């Protein structure tokens with residue numbers, strides 16, 4: 001099949017969170033399965049160009065539309081892991097892709113709507129008939145209505161449009177005028193059947209447009225799929241998801257086993273195998289990595305475990321519980337390292353206060369930025385990873401942690417429910433229990449779960465070892481997910497007997 005992914009992030013060129021990893025991992029696996037896979041991304045000013053090969057100018061005169069003007073774009077093309085990547089460079093007087101960041105600019109809506117229109121024009125001009133156009137989250141969701149309402153009439157031929165919702169919280173709400181600017185009369189789309197926002201019908205909801213106009217849509221874990229059909233987790237879109245339930249599925253993400261491989265990871269002080277039968281070597285190496293990291297960070301060893309948190313520090317990730325956990329863990333003669341980025345404004349002062357409270361504490365270290373290399377050495381050194389997310393669509397962090405022999409301590413929600421089973425869950429065979437979970441997101445439950453984890457580490461070495469081994473043995477590769485997506489693709493294409501699959 002000829003598959004084109006269109007996304008706002010793609011690791012290792014540009015990554016804010018899991019979305020970048022997921023688009024890369026899925027596309028790479030699909031290419032390995034023999035599909036012809038391409039990716040289209042904005043040519044941001046923050047692209048990591050060292051990670052792209054053979055970058056050349058592919059199209060110098062792609063014209064796109066905004067208001068009633070035509071704007072010039074250029075398209076560059078290069079290769080990342082056998083995937084052809086097209087980068088759209090906007091020669092627009094607002095320099096849409098030069099914000100020094102992916103999201104968080106005041107004109108995000110205009111930037112991504114412009115991108116969606118330019119990409120649709122590019123696909124049309126290419127005349128290559130993609131079997132699958134796979135869009136991701138609100139920034140590229142508008143491609144579904146743009147293609148169905150503009151480019152289909154112009155003769156653009158394609159198989160199916162698939163949307164993946166990586167996080168339903170972010171929906172791209174905007175005024176009808178925003179949509180009008182790129183050529184779809186906004187007022188015509190402000191109806192319940194189309195893009196009207198369910199909470200405020202005077203505005204539009206771009207993610208809803210993706211749900212309505214895609215041929216199938218998926219989210220990133222089976223439990224999150226169930227959750228977002230309920231009012232408490234759907235952020236207002238639960239009704240839209242339920243309405244289209246028959247074209248909806250939950251497909252658990254994978255992780256990239258080559259990228260996340262302690263045996264070949266250059267960021268580790270001491271690489272180690274992942275095969276659970278080498279458990280003694282693994283545990284010894286993790287100890288050595290911990291000691292080396294403590295030395296580097298000028299921390300002192302503790303009797304208790306080293307617990308890590310690697311996270312964006314936004315409301316979703318439970319920042320208050322992260323701070324509460326740090327206070328608690330440090331009182332238990334255990335250590336905590338926090339690697340946190342993208343701090344929500346609301347919590348900035350809390351984290352500033354936290355770092356000044358524990359400045360020079362021998363068992364605590366915090367780095368409040370994004371640092372890929374440090375994250376690798378922390379996954380290897382930590383005994384446990386803490387994730388008190390209020391909701392978690394899938395979560396890659398706990399899967400990466402288990403791949404590094406690090407035990408997850410998580411709030412039982414979304415993808416965390418699908419990947420972590422509590423050590424004391426009597427309904428699950430002992431051999432399948434791989435971590436610690438808590439049900440209620442409150443400070444008492446956080447303390448209880450941490451207490452259980454610390455006590456197990458200190459007094460039940462055999463059980464701890466079993467948790468590490470179980471986590472290491474789980475297959476988190478992309479294979480299963482890529483096969484599930486392939487079935488979804490084929491199912492949608494079956495409904496189009498006139499279309500010939502490449």
Ligand code: ADP
Pocket residue numbers: 016017018019021310311312339340341369370371372375394395396397398400
């Ligand atoms: P989300 O996509 O919501 O941020 P996930 O758990 O799905 O959460 O994915 C997070 C990814 O980002 C993981 O690869 C994790 O290692 C990485 N990550 C998160 N915060 C940081 C950070 N501060 N520095 C480096 N990597 C980070």
